[in-house]
Amino acid sequence: MAFSRSKARLKIAITGHSKGIGKSIFDLLSKQHDCIGFSRSNGYDISKNTDKIIEKSKNCDVFINNAYQDLNQVVLFDKLFELWKDDNTKQIINIGSKSKYYPFNDEQPQLRKDKRSSKSYNDNKKSITHSIYSKQMYLIKKCKIITIHPGYTKTDFIKHHWDNINMINPDDVAEIIKWIITLPKHIEIGELGVWHPTEIE
Amino acid sequence: MKIAITGHSRGIGKACFDLFSAEHECVGFSRSNGFDISKDITNIIDQSLDCDVFVNNAYFEFKQVEIFNTLFEQWKNKLDKTIININSRSKYGGGKNQFYASTKKELANKSYNAMFSDKSCRIININPGYVETDMVAQHIGKFKMLQSSKVAETIKWCLDQPQDIEIGELSIWKTTLR
Numbered sequence: 001m002a003f004s005r006s007k008a009r010l011k012i013a014i015t016g017h018s019k020g021i022g023k024s025i026f027d028l029l030s031k032q033h034d035c036i037g038f039s040r041s042n043g044y045d046i047s048k049n050t051d052k053i054i055e056k057s058k059n060c061d062v063f064i065n066n067a068y069q070d071l072n073q074v075v076l077f078d079k080l081f082e083l084w085k086d087d088n089t090k091q092i093i094n095i096g097s098k099s100k101y102y103p104f105n106d107e108q109p110q111l112r113k114d115k116r117s118s119k120s121y122n123d124n125k126k127s128i129t130h131s132i133y134s135k136q137m138y139l140i141k142k143c144k145i146i147t148i149h150p151g152y153t154k155t156d157f158i159k160h161h162w163d164n165i166n167m168i169n170p171d172d173v174a175e176i177i178k179w180i181i182t183l184p185k186h187i188e189i190g191e192l193g194v195w196h197p198t199e200i201e
Numbered sequence: 202m203k204i205a206i207t208g209h210s211r212g213i214g215k216a217c218f219d220l221f222s223a224e225h226e227c228v229g230f231s232r233s234n235g236f237d238i239s240k241d242i243t244n245i246i247d248q249s250l251d252c253d254v255f256v257n258n259a260y261f262e263f264k265q266v267e268i269f270n271t272l273f274e275q276w277k278n279k280l281d282k283t284i285i286n287i288n289s290r291s292k293y294g295g296g297k298n299q300f301y302a303s304t305k306k307e308l309a310n311k312s313y314n315a316m317f318s319d320k321s322c323r324i325i326n327i328n329p330g331y332v333e334t335d336m337v338a339q340h341i342g343k344f345k346m347l348q349s350s351k352v353a354e355t356i357k358w359c360l361d362q363p364q365d366i367e368i369g370e371l372s373i374w375k376t377t378l379r
Contacts, residue, residue, distance in 0.1 A: 088376065098369075101313055137293055144376050151369075172366055179358070186376050187351060190290075190328075193370035197323045198280075 006182045009033055013057035015046055015076070016067030020155030021095060024170035025064055025177055036060065039067065046072040054079050062181055066095040071124055074131045081135055081143070088142040088185060093177060094132055097125040098151040098195050136190060144188045146180055148173065151195020166196040205230065205249035207238055207268070208259030212334030213287055216353035217256055228252065231259065238264045246271050254360065258287040262300075266308050273315050273322075281364065282322040285356060286312055290330040290374055316369055323367045325359050327352065330374025345375040 010033045016022035017037025026037050038044035038053045046053065047069045053076065057063050063084075065076050077094060084090040099122045129147060136145045152158065152167040161167075173194065180189050202225045208214035209229030221227050230236035230245045238245065239261040246268065249255050255276075257268050269286055276282040291302040292309045312326050331346040352373060359368040 101317070133293060140377070142377050149370070151367075166365070168366060186345075187347070188374055188376040189355075190330075190372035190374060191370060192368060192372070194366060194368050196365055197367040198321050200319070 006184070010061040010181065011059065012036070012062040012064065012181075013038065013053075013060040014064040014066060015039070015044070015053065018042070020157055021150065021153055021170045021173050022064070022066040024174040025066065028171070028174040028178055029181075033062075045069075046076060050075050050079060054083070058083055061089060062091045062093065064093045064095070064177070068095075068121075068124075070120070071127060073124075073128050077128070077132060081141075081145075084143040085135075085139070085141040086143075090143040091181060092143060092145050093180070094128065094145070094147040095173075096129055096147050096149040097121075098149050098193060100125040100129045100149055101193070144185075146189050147191050148177065148180075149191070149193040151193075152199055166199050168194065168196050202226070202253040203228070203251065204254040204256065205245075205252040206256040206258060207231070207236070207245065210234070213329065213332060213349045213352050214256070214258040216349035217258065217356060220350070220353040220357060238268065242268055242271060246275070250275060253281060254283045254285065256285045256287065256356070260287075260304075263304050263307060266304070266311055269308060269311055269315075273320075273324075276322045277315070277318070277320040278322075280321045283325065283360065284322060285325045285327065285360070288326050288328045290328050290372065292328060293372075323364070325356075325368050326370045327356055327359070328370065328372040330372075345377060347373065347375055 012029055012033050012035045014022055014026050014035060015038045017026040018039040018041045026035050029035050044053055046067045063080055065073050077092065080092055102122055132145060132147055150173050152165050153173060154162060154167045154169050176194060204221050204225050205228045206214050206218050207230045209218040210231040210233045218227050218229050236245055238259045255272055257265055272284055286308055288308055289305040292305040294302060296302050309326060312324050316324055329347060329352045331344045332349050332352055333346045334349055355371065355373055359371060362368060
């Protein structure tokens, strides 16, 4: 028996909606749902305006915690979780990274040139994941918490690698999120890693 | 596709076997038909080599790890092969059965190492929470459980992704466990 899918029109907040994975999510989900985007381009910087973003998002059904800036994804997640933890209609979707699986190794040539190569990026993505686990696994909560870990994705963020690494497209990640948000309320995809099967040839 | 499934006679394995058989050719390996992963891994691997997908589902101590390692060596350079490990939420820790959790953590570690090696086949790790199976029947009433058919549906979704997309890990459970 297939999953019964929700066809409800949802109100969805997305940070970092103007570029990369966030833009693909925003463009795809806007076709069926009401989306609000928060990016520096429209005056929302997650390093400075977390309270303003939370205030504008608290009445949404889904929050996509996508924009990256040091540990500010954790700050946003923690604040929103406090507001939503007892509400079984809410979903928080965190965009992590495949790099959370990496033991940092600066001998890996493919990791040297970009922000993903930095130890702080790997460490921050690990911190985000562990902060989420601590609430997801050990606290009694009703909202859904979903963490997606994309591998190399064809965005401007890492465009100098486009020719030498096999990447997934941001639209692939957006399609996965579209599938996840319409699953039945009682089913939580707690964590999902997605990447190209042969990233480095 | 031709799909091999260990532990196909009960629980998640049976749900996968029943669901996938509608569209694919499935081969099942269980004690009920003479295949015991605690005793004879070689025979199971040999009979699965011409399959496209291997669902490493049956549990016995560290045998899932041994099966994964052996099959990965055979399939790692083959683009059209997929290994699906049925892991567990217990790999995150917090469960009472520490031995079970350690075997599942080891399976996760081995598959992560494989994911980051030079490989071509797809590796998919599924981490279900409590599922309504005989194995966890003693917990019924204490925890909310998933139906094994829902886990099978999710595995099918992973498998149905294009060959250039690998759902390396997917964790699924009831939104509120208690």
